[in-house]
Amino acid sequence: MEEGHTAAGIHPSFAKVIEQKKRIKDKLGNIKNKIGVYSAKGGVGKTTVSVNLAFTLAKRGFKVGLLDADIDCPNVTSFLGITEKMDISGFPLKPLVKDGVKVASTAMIVDDMKKPIIWRGPIIAKMLSDFFENTDWGNLDYLIIDLPPGTSDAPLTIMQLLDLKGFILVTTPQRISSVNSLRSGLMAKRLNVSILGVIENMSTGAISGNTKSIIDALGTELLGTIKLDSSFNKYSDNGMITVYNDENIANEFDAISKTIG
Numbered sequence: 489m490e491e492g493h494t495a496a497g498i499h500p501s502f503a504k505v506i507e508q509k510k511r512i513k514d515k516l517g518n519i520k521n522k523i524g525v526y527s528a529k530g531g532v533g534k535t536t537v538s539v540n541l542a543f544t545l546a547k548r549g550f551k552v553g554l555l556d557a558d559i560d561c562p563n564v565t566s567f568l569g570i571t572e573k574m575d576i577s578g579f580p581l582k583p584l585v586k587d588g589v590k591v592a593s594t595a596m597i598v599d600d601m602k603k604p605i606i607w608r609g610p611i612i613a614k615m616l617s618d619f620f621e622n623t624d625w626g627n628l629d630y631l632i633i634d635l636p637p638g639t640s641d642a643p644l645t646i647m648q649l650l651d652l653k654g655f656i657l658v659t660t661p662q663r664i665s666s667v668n669s670l671r672s673g674l675m676a677k678r679l680n681v682s683i684l685g686v687i688e689n690m691s692t693g694a695i696s697g698n699t700k701s702i703i704d705a706l707g708t709e710l711l712g713t714i715k716l717d718s719s720f721n722k723y724s725d726n727g728m729i730t731v732y733n734d735e736n737i738a739n740e741f742d743a744i745s746k747t748i749g
């Protein structure tokens with residue numbers, strides 16, 4: 489046996505990750521579908537899509553959880569008007585419930601959300617794995633995971649530790665958005681995570697050539713388009729769920745939700 493390796497010939501650090509992955513798999517064993525909402529670019533609507541998709545699925549009768557995996561800039565609670573903190577005096581952590589959807593976010597743990605959260609990669613990875621290992625989600629049909637932008641730390645941790653059904657890639661008609669979405673998609677492919685499809689957000693008409701090109705390059709499909717609409721800002725600024733307040737947008741999300749379940 490090579491020095492430092494286990495009897496199975498695995499390096500201890502890999503063995504640790506494999507054990508952790510197994511613990512997380514057991515802990516999240518009652519969740520049927522874990523879906524990440526992702527793009528390497530910020531501001532394209534990942535949080536908007538995560539929140540509205542989660543509540544659309546809940547409206548359709550599914551049991552849904554929503555995990556804010558954007559540790560630095562956790563926006564989900566603000567979009568939902570949640571100001572309560574999670575009880576962290578004992579494990580397992582219990583997500584807070586809003587209109588039947590279970591929600592967990594670092595914003596429910598950090599005391600002062602106005603202060604920047606400045607953590608290095610390993611702490612972010614630890615925070616995420618703690619969330620996965622110690623949160624009691626119960627039985628869920630869907631766990632929607634709102635990812636931060638980028639192609640390192642948090643997305644990498646999630647791709648490595650979770651048994652995802654796949655990612656939904658969010659992009660906008662802009663060329664720079666598709667360039668970054670393609671990068672996100674290629675990262676997912678490299679880590680053997682499925683891509684469920686692409687949503688073109690902030691759409692201004694027919695699907696853009698930029699979005700078409702990444703769908704072709706990734707060999708995936710269009711899940712739907714969401715129009716550019718100031719209602720999103722109006723409702724989310726007031727902690728209101730857009731799909732519960734705007735019928736046209738609700739219809740767009742309803743159609744998208746049916747492509748995944």
Ligand SMILES: Nc1ncnc2c1ncn2[C@@H]1O[C@H](COP(=O)(O)OP(=O)(O)O)[C@@H](O)[C@H]1O
Nearest residue numbers: 530531532533534535536690715716717720721
């Ligand atoms: N379809 C849309 N039309 C208009 N504004 C939108 C749309 N989607 C998202 N927004 C707004 O764009 C901003 C960025 O969205 P957000 O979901 O926070 O992006 P991300 O999570 O990718 O950084 C927010 O102010 C949000 O309300």
Ligand SMILES: [Mg+2]
Nearest residue numbers: 534535558563
């Ligand atoms: Mg976001």
